[in-house]
Amino acid sequence: MMETWPWQALLGGMMLGGSAVLLLLFNGRVAGISGIVAGILRPQPGEFSWRLLFLIGMVCAGWIVPLLGFALPQSLPVSSLGLLAVAGLLVGMGTKLANGCTSGHGICGMGRFSKRSLVATLVFMATAFATVFVRVHG
Template identity: 60%
Template sequence: MTFQIPWDALFGGMLVGTACLALLALNGRIAGISGIVSGALSSHGREAQWRGLFLLGMISAGVFMPFIGFELPDYTSLAPALTPIVAVLAGLLVGIGTKLGNGCTSGHGICGMGRLSKRSIVATLTFMGAAFVTVFVRLHL
């Protein structure tokens, strides 16, 4: 096995970090996706506008990246049993976890830890620990 530096992931992470920093510095807002989505559904005026544009940018980036030379990962080999019903159920579980944790992985893991928030550090350790256990159980037990 040889080690390769995942340049695309490194570049993508730098873009995400830069976007989070820009949103905080220029707008005073945290780039937590669950908060942005819920706020987009309940806000009006300029508040709803920036949230909608942020979400549109995220969605359009995923749509247009293959057209400018980036290859999207093929997840079918990792999750061959993924059906629309399973995907909806998984999305609902993520939404419930987001509500229980007062934020999502982007809000706590990227923005909160970057601000050294104790609550975000605990939340990130919790969901990463749960993810490690889930992967271990799924792949090894």
């Protein structure tokens, strides 16, 4: 696996970017997952079906990829459901504060040279680095 992972990462990145471009070209929408989910929770006329199909496609891809011969990354065991719930709430709060998520800012916003997305992505990455550092060394 280690010999092929750069190519798998490149292919995955190209697929993410390509899907974001297609959604923008054909639907005029940014592929920010938090915005797509928010549109399902508070649907606008004519917006619900494409958002639901987008999310179904994301979930189904996790089942389809192994059938195509690709391995999924191993998930880490959950040590505490309470900790998992707190982590989910913190991610949701951060998404709300940043006016978007990593997919919206990191993929779509950076591709549009958005200054706000650059700052948000730098904050996301710095937080991720700090979290890994504390988990490994703390």
